[in-house]
Amino acid sequence: MRSELATNSVAAGSTAGNSAARARKRRFKGSSVAVFAFLCMCAAFVAIPLYVVIVTSFKPIEEITLGHIFALPVSWTITPWFKAWNTMCTGLSCDGIKSGFLTSIEILLPSLVLSIALSSVTGYALALWNVRWAGTFLFVLFICAFVPFQIIMIPLILVIANLGLFGTVWGIAIVHAILTMPLLTLIFRNFYKDIPRELINAAIMDSGGFWLIFRKIILPMSANIMVVVLILMITTVWNDYLVGLTFGGISAQPMTVILANAVVTSRGEVIHNVNMAAAIITAIPPLVVYFALGRFFVQGITAGAIKG
Amino acid sequence: MAPQLALTPALAITLVGFVWAIGWTIYMSFTRSRRFPDYGIDPAGWLSQYQRLFGDDAWETSLRNLVVLAIGSALAIAFGFILAAMVEREKFGEGTFRTIFLYPLAVSLIVTGLVWRWMFNPSLGIEAFLHQLGWTSARFNWLATPETAMYGIILASIWHGLGFYMALMLAGLKSINTEIWSAARIDGVGIWRLYTGVIIPMMKFTFLTCAILLSLGVVKAYDIVVAMTNGGPGTSTWTPAYFAINAYSTRSNIGFASAAAVIMLLITLAIFLPLVLITAWQNRRREAAGT
Numbered sequence: 001m002r003s004e005l006a007t008n009s010v011a012a013g014s015t016a017g018n019s020a021a022r023a024r025k026r027r028f029k030g031s032s033v034a035v036f037a038f039l040c041m042c043a044a045f046v047a048i049p050l051y052v053v054i055v056t057s058f059k060p061i062e063e064i065t066l067g068h069i070f071a072l073p074v075s076w077t078i079t080p081w082f083k084a085w086n087t088m089c090t091g092l093s094c095d096g097i098k099s100g101f102l103t104s105i106e107i108l109l110p111s112l113v114l115s116i117a118l119s120s121v122t123g124y125a126l127a128l129w130n131v132r133w134a135g136t137f138l139f140v141l142f143i144c145a146f147v148p149f150q151i152i153m154i155p156l157i158l159v160i161a162n163l164g165l166f167g168t169v170w171g172i173a174i175v176h177a178i179l180t181m182p183l184l185t186l187i188f189r190n191f192y193k194d195i196p197r198e199l200i201n202a203a204i205m206d207s208g209g210f211w212l213i214f215r216k217i218i219l220p221m222s223a224n225i226m227v228v229v230l231i232l233m234i235t236t237v238w239n240d241y242l243v244g245l246t247f248g249g250i251s252a253q254p255m256t257v258i259l260a261n262a263v264v265t266s267r268g269e270v271i272h273n274v275n276m277a278a279a280i281i282t283a284i285p286p287l288v289v290y291f292a293l294g295r296f297f298v299q300g301i302t303a304g305a306i307k308g
Numbered sequence: 309m310a311p312q313l314a315l316t317p318a319l320a321i322t323l324v325g326f327v328w329a330i331g332w333t334i335y336m337s338f339t340r341s342r343r344f345p346d347y348g349i350d351p352a353g354w355l356s357q358y359q360r361l362f363g364d365d366a367w368e369t370s371l372r373n374l375v376v377l378a379i380g381s382a383l384a385i386a387f388g389f390i391l392a393a394m395v396e397r398e399k400f401g402e403g404t405f406r407t408i409f410l411y412p413l414a415v416s417l418i419v420t421g422l423v424w425r426w427m428f429n430p431s432l433g434i435e436a437f438l439h440q441l442g443w444t445s446a447r448f449n450w451l452a453t454p455e456t457a458m459y460g461i462i463l464a465s466i467w468h469g470l471g472f473y474m475a476l477m478l479a480g481l482k483s484i485n486t487e488i489w490s491a492a493r494i495d496g497v498g499i500w501r502l503y504t505g506v507i508i509p510m511m512k513f514t515f516l517t518c519a520i521l522l523s524l525g526v527v528k529a530y531d532i533v534v535a536m537t538n539g540g541p542g543t544s545t546w547t548p549a550y551f552a553i554n555a556y557s558t559r560s561n562i563g564f565a566s567a568a569a570v571i572m573l574l575i576t577l578a579i580f581l582p583l584v585l586i587t588a589w590q591n592r593r594r595e596a597a598g599t
Contacts, residue, residue, distance in 0.1 A: 035398060036398065039391070039395065039398060039405055042470075045467070046470065050411070053423050064432060067431060067436035067437070067440065068440070069433055069437050119318075125314045125315050126315070129311035131311055131315065141322065142584075143580070144326045147326065147573060148527055148569065148573060148576055149528070150549060150553065151333050151573045154333060154562055154565065154569075155329040155333060156329060178325040181318060210310030235413075238416070239416030241417070246553070256416055256419075256531075263422050264534060272429075272432065275422065276423075276426065279422050282419055283419045287411065287415065291411075297414070298475050
């Protein structure tokens with residue numbers, strides 16, 4: 001499976017090849033300055049948008065209209081941030097993106113619990129217990145992890161609406177759990193399948209049942225993979241736009257939807273510094289996760305490569 | 309019985325949420341359902357939604373944009389490889405560069421789109437900056453004209469995806485046998501020949517994985533289009549994903565949206581098939597090596 005390849009190679013990559021790398025560096029020293037310059041240029045291309053957005057969000061509007069996009073603010077102001085949080089106009093109402101922030105959290109927490117509980121148990125059962133059609137099921141999950149959302153969107157809307165969950169945070173959380181289940185199950189299964197069978201067999205001899213073994217042996221071993229999956233889920237769910245848009249109706253709009261409404265579709269006056277402050281506030285939670293847990297983040301993203 | 313019991317929810321989700329739902333959408337594409345599902349096959353012929361779809365100018369634009377976006381964003385793979393090769397060599401500041409190149413991954417495509425939209429703003433963004441520098445003929449207002457708007461989206465996609473491909477390439481580079489580097493050094497092979505003649509051929513599987521993931525991502529491209537151009541100017545930046553959502557939510561036409569979604573599925577499967585074959589081939593090779 002692909003996700004397995006990615007996680008394995010990332011894990012292996014960090015340890016291998018130190019001495020050889022040193023040898024290489026000696027060999028090709030001549031062009032080092034050019035390489036460093038090129039890297040710095042690319043880093044600037046990647047870093048400048050973040051810089052511009054932060055700087056813009058602290059400028060008063062009169063300074064923005066001068067058009068010095070790269071200049072630091074002459075007089076710093078924090079009002080755009082308060083406006084973005086409290087009074088920004090998003091579609092019909094003008095009470096900022098704070099409601100979207102709360103909605104996003106209300107969506108995130110149940111999605112995390114639902115999808116991780118579901119996928120870890122499924123992955124454990126498929127990896128360590130003899131299930132007759134496990135191979136077929138894994139193959140089907142592998143395909144499901146790739147299908148475009150549009151092909152299942154309309155029937156899911158009908159199902160969620162019939163359950164009376166359309167336009168609620170629970171509806172969105174359930175859809176996230178459904179959408180992420182195939183990929184997360186594959187990730188958990190690939191992690192658990194390396195646990196020696198003898199360990200499980202011994203536990204069964206010790207009169208341990210399916211759930212007892214999961215609770216006492218498997219879960220305590222899962223800290224690493226849980227962090228990876230948690231990061232993957234937080235970024236996926238928090239950054240999601242399409243599911244929130246199509247299942248949230250008008251009553252449960254996550255932050256990304258509110259932000260897009262405010263900036264893209266609203267016809268009112270465009271207030272650039274407030275928009276940029278709102279964009280940063282929306283981006284902060286996953287960025288914090290990234291800067292705090294960088295190593296796991298890379299693993300999570302490459303494991304979740306399929307999400308695209 | 310406990311394992312079977314534990315698998316029931318996942319199995320039910322797969323059957324209802326994926327198998328049944330995909331079948332339902334495929335069936336709907338043969339009907340003339342509009343706002344509400346209509347379960348009778350379209351009397352004008354079961355393929356009439358597809359005939360309408362392929363007669364639609366916006367769909368044609370969407371398919372063309374899909375190809376343009378795929379080719380354009382492929383630059384992210386090329387640059388990802390170059391950066392990975394350089395970052396891996398560069399002892400000084402490897403961690404810093406890595407952190408910088410990867411942070412866009414944590415930013416949502418909506419925010420990415422909004423940020424680049426701001427950079428492309430003609431009177432306040434980069435164009436204005438270049439004009440102030442004295443380069444008054446500079447044009448950076450790409451999003452305003454249909455011919456260049458797609459390039460704006462490509463640029464933002466590259467910005468967002470660069471670090472991801474770099475990470476995959478780094479993983480691929482580090483899994484290469486360390487003796488190759490010293491062997492090349494002893495043989496006096498030049499750095500250019502080493503990479504083009506040895507390293508890149510060895511990493512062909514990584515490149516292929518990147519290409520497939522990129523293509524799958526491009527088929528799903530929706531958020532970035534909404535945030536940057538909302539499909540405009542006109543319909544010039546529509547993608548199949550945008551088209552399908554638009555057919556459902558704006559045109560309220562379930563049959564038509566389903567037909568577009570089915571074509572998206574077919575494109576995905578066409579991309580996906582090589583991956584399945586390669587995975588099978590790799591597994592066989594690994595087993596052969598193991599015995």
